Amino acid sequence: MRQFFEKDIHLGILKGGQLGRMLLQPCMNYGIVPHIMDIDPHSPAWAYCRNFVIGDAHAFEDIYNFGKDLDSLTLEFEHVNLESLKKLQSEGVNVYPRPELIEIVQDKGLQKQFYEENGIPTAAYRIAANRKEVERAISPCGIVQKKRVAGYDGKGVVILESSEDICKAFDEPSIIEEKIEIEKEISILVARNTSGQIETFPPVEMVFHQGANMLDYLFSPAALSPQQQAEADILAKTLAEKLQLVGLLAVEMFVTGQGRILVNEIAPRPHNSGHHTIEANATSQFEQHIRAIFNLPLGSTGFHSPAVMVNIVGEPGHEGPVIYRGIRPFLEISGVYVHRYGKRITRPYRKMGHITVVRQCLDDALKIATQIRAEVKAISCQK
Ligand code: ADP
Numbered sequence: 590m591r592q593f594f595e596k597d598i599h600l601g602i603l604k605g606g607q608l609g610r611m612l613l614q615p616c617m618n619y620g621i622v623p624h625i626m627d628i629d630p631h632s633p634a635w636a637y638c639r640n641f642v643i644g645d646a647h648a649f650e651d652i653y654n655f656g657k658d659l660d661s662l663t664l665e666f667e668h669v670n671l672e673s674l675k676k677l678q679s680e681g682v683n684v685y686p687r688p689e690l691i692e693i694v695q696d697k698g699l700q701k702q703f704y705e706e707n708g709i710p711t712a713a714y715r716i717a718a719n720r721k722e723v724e725r726a727i728s729p730c731g732i733v734q735k736k737r738v739a740g741y742d743g744k745g746v747v748i749l750e751s752s753e754d755i756c757k758a759f760d761e762p763s764i765i766e767e768k769i770e771i772e773k774e775i776s777i778l779v780a781r782n783t784s785g786q787i788e789t790f791p792p793v794e795m796v797f798h799q800g801a802n803m804l805d806y807l808f809s810p811a812a813l814s815p816q817q818q819a820e821a822d823i824l825a826k827t828l829a830e831k832l833q834l835v836g837l838l839a840v841e842m843f844v845t846g847q848g849r850i851l852v853n854e855i856a857p858r859p860h861n862s863g864h865h866t867i868e869a870n871a872t873s874q875f876e877q878h879i880r881a882i883f884n885l886p887l888g889s890t891g892f893h894s895p896a897v898m899v900n901i902v903g904e905p906g907h908e909g910p911v912i913y914r915g916i917r918p919f920l921e922i923s924g925v926y927v928h929r930y931g932k933r934i935t936r937p938y939r940k941m942g943h944i945t946v947v948r949q950c951l952d953d954a955l956k957i958a959t960q961i962r963a964e965v966k967a968i969s970c971q972k
Contacts, residue, residue: 593883597622600879601655601662603646605634607930607940608665608859611867613637615876619883626655633930649673656682663836663882665858667694668739685835685882686857693832694857697764698737704852707831709824711852712766712843720760727752731768736761742940743802770846774853775811776862777825777842778874780881781834788877788887789825790870792818793862795841798902801938804861806899806958808951809869809892813844820850828855837878839863861900865945868926869896894924895951897958901942901967903935909971911935913942915964922957924948934969941967 598621602609605627613634616623624640625632635641644651646666652673656662661683662674674688686694693699704711712733717723723734727749736745736759747757748768774797778790794811795804813821825840832838832855839860841853863874872880872888880887901913910933919925929942944961948954 593885598661598883599624599640599659600882601626601659602634603627603652603655603662603664603669604666605629605632605638605641606665607633607928607942610634610637610930611864611928612663612665612859612875612878614867615873615879618876619879621879621883624655624659626651631933633932636931646670653677656684661685661882663858663878664691667691667857668741671695683882686838687833687835690832690834690857694855696737697735697740697854698762700854701764703832707827709828709831709852710850712769714764714766717763717765719762720755720758723749723758723763723765724752724755726765727755728767733766733768734758734763735766736763738762742804742938743797746802769843769851771843772846772848773811773844775813775821775842775844775850776807776860777821777840778837778860778863778866778877779825779829779834779840780837780877780887781829782881782887783835783884786887787826787829788890789822790863790866790874790877790890791892792821793865795862798938801902803902803938804900806897806962807862807865808897808955808958809865809895810951814848817844817848817850824850824852828852832857836881837863837874861940864928864943865896865898865947866890866892867928868945869894869947894947894949895954896948897946897951897954899944899946899958899961899965900940901929901944901965903937903939903941904966904968905937907967907969908936909934909969911941911967911969914966914968915961916944919944919957919961919965922946924954925957925961935967939967 605625610633646669678684792811793809839856924947946954
């Protein structure tokens with residue numbers, strides 16, 4: 590790669606959602622020239638990126654043509670055409686995360702197999718080819734069916750408690766997991782650069798929308814015993830090593846009722862569980878990803894203050910041009926940071942923005958976050 594501080598570096602980002610948009614800030618700070626490809630000409634990043642290319646991230650040609658003249662290519666979304674990334678890598682473009690890692694992450698079956706082969710604790714599972722095989726696996730303790738490919742934000746996950754639930758099952762290649770008695774869900778972000786330096790962020794605790802299976806809010810630091818914290822940290826670092834990670838990896842874990850820590854899933858890119866790091870930590874997850882993929886020294890990950898991050902998602906029952914309600918009064922409170930993603934259309938549970946609350950005392954931040962969750966809404970006048 591051309592020397593980082595000697596010439597303009599051109600970085601391609603697949604795609605231009607909110608994560609791509611937030612990756613533009615450190616590109617600006619480091620003088621990297623960003624290029625973004627997304628099928629949606631009005632995606633969150635387009636207004637801030639002059640080199641915006643309309644293209645389909647599932648199409649070999651589109652990615653190949655987008656990436657072939659760039660120095661480096663990264664992504665904010667892993668369900669993209671893999672062959673094009675492999676070809677670009679073979680032709681000398683620095684593709685991070687590595688296509689071999691993306692391949693594992695694209696398929697929940699391969700992910701689970703990787704955990705099993707590398708001694709990473711995870712919920713017991715089996716592979717099912719179709720609904721018939723799922724039906725045979727239903728047990729009185731409940732099972733969780735997950736589509737092997739293309740699931741995200743709880744889409745592609747269903748909990749089946751009894752044989753009557755089989756009508757909810759997907760008739761697709763899936764994994765079936767034992768239903769875990771989850772006490773809390775946590776996430777650790779870990780970064781690794783090509784020199785092998787590894788840094789983890791402090792763990793956060795994630796609280797999910799009941800029913801929608803997607804992140805409602807998180808707080809940092811997570812309430813864990815020192816032993817659990819160390820265990821989770823080691824797991825994240827072990828994964829970074831074993832996967833030969835370059836970039837950032839979000840490691841989502843369950844803490845079980847018995848206090849065990851199980852890895853649920855990984856994402857090799859900036860992640861919703863790291864948005865608070867923009868304001869609360871010495872280095873943001875977005876900057877850390879940029880540092881890692883350009884083999885710069887990784888930044889310090891410590892937090893200045895505890896923080897809560899609330900996702901602003903589309904109000905159920907509302908679909909159409911978005912109106913944000915209730916934000917203004919919170920701007921009078923110090924330590925409240927608003928992020929709107931610039932999506933024109935809201936839909937039920939679509940991620941439309943987030944608000945981070947940074948306070949010296951986590952309980953204060955949680956109280957303000959509770960009010961934000963009750964009062965801030967992304968709605969539409971067209972129902
Ligand atoms: P996605 O990739 O769509 O985010 P996840 O695997 O993270 O899917 O599952 C979404 C949510 O479903 C999890 O955050 C958790 O709340 C619940 N869940 C997933 N797996 C299990 C399990 N084995 N037992 C109990 N709940 C689970």
